[in-house]
Amino acid sequence: MLEKIKETANFIKNIINEIPDFAIVLGSGLGQLKNEVEPIHVLKYADIPNFPQTTVVGHGGELIFGTLEGKKVLMMSGRFHYYEGHPIQTVVFPFRVFHLLGIKNLIVSNACGGVNPNFKVADVMIINDHINMMPEHPLRGKNLDELGPRFVDMSEPYNKKMIEVAKNVALDLGIKVHEGCYVALQGPTFETPAEYGMIKAIGGDAVGMSTVPEVIVAKHQGMDCFGISIITDVGGPDIAYTVSHEEVLEAANKAMPNVIKIVKGLVKNYNG
Template sequence: MWDKVQETVKYITDKINFTPRYGIILGSGLGGFTEDIEIEFTLPYSEIPNFPVSTVEGHGGQLVFGKIGQNNVVAMQGRFHYYEGYTMQEVTFPVRVMKYLGVEKLIVSNASGGVNPFYKVGDIVLIYDHINFMPEHPLRGKNDERFGPRFVNMHEAYSQKMINKAKEIAVNLSIQVKDGIYLGLQGPTFETISEYKMVKILGADCVGMSTVPEVIVARHMNMECFGLSVITDMGNEESIESISHDEVLEAAKKAEPNVRALIKELIIKY
């Protein structure tokens, strides 16, 4: 893994000579955020050594490098999922590459199903903790101390300082946000009504098929993390009867302007 990461980092740095401070992973229907970046370089995943290629509709397939305010950023326009058939090491490989490109802070977005009765479709949820219900762990196997410690402290997986700043920004922009706990499941099936009930019983507020592995690996390398979910369906009989990926993309698109504004201001002001 170490050699592959360093090979990929060398390829990218030789090609663009750019050091990002922020890394951004854009979830389903949120790829338009790249319009807020003063783009300097783009690299298709297919050209990057050792990189997987996203296979999911609504996910692009390139790294976008540029500026937001005075900060250098790299955005993943399209992420990778365990359900696509990749290993957890492949799913999280880009996070390791980001770290060695210079990224200190990781921002992760996703579309998720809500089980908190105070949520509604279109809500933006700031993730303050997660529950890992994925069937595989991205740190399973021999640990390479060059990346991080064998046992990772997950006490503050999501930066409280970044959450506080995002809430302050949301107030200033008149954007309503909620906060909550995200539970990660494998997918790719949407949850049954009984699974949604399980998620709620376990203490989570929303559920999705990504984010958790990426944040675990980022924390392994001591990156500061911020995550948000767009609630694209609710875990009740009425909502799940008709839920489809197209509906998820549509709901995410409606929330996208506020998500973009929030992330942009967070990068500028934090």
């Protein structure tokens, strides 16, 4: 695995010839953000050695290197999910590569279900903590000592300074944002009313099927992480709304302009 990570990193490094300031991951329906980047190199996943392929509607399949708000960024248009059948090490493979490229800052985005009663569809939530309820852990097995320690401090999974910068950007722009805890489940089913109730009972504000394994691996490597979610549906033990992937993408599109503004402001104003 380590040799594959190195091979992929070297392939990308030889093309971009720079260390990006940020890696940015686009979640379901969040692909419009890539249009904000002034591209320098666009690499299709299929052309990158050892890179997995995405299979989900709303996820592209490109790695975009370019400029955003005067900073160099490497953007994943489309991510990989455990529910697609990928081994967990495949899901987090790109984040291992990011580390070997020298990237220190990670921005992850997702579409997720809200369980906090104050949330509404198309609201934006800045992630300030998470609970991992996936059946597999991305650090299980032999530790890759070159990349990080056996046991990882997770006392600050989402960088407080990045959160503060993003909140100030939202405040200045008059964008309403929530803060909350994101719970990761395997998927691919949307949650039952009882499962929504369980998420709320254990302290979750939102629930989704990604992000957490990526952040765990990034923290293993000493990266600073920022997470932002679009609430695409709301649920609870007494709510039985129907949910479809099309509705998730529709809600994501509605909230997209605000997410773009917040991410652009964070990239512009955060200097580590």
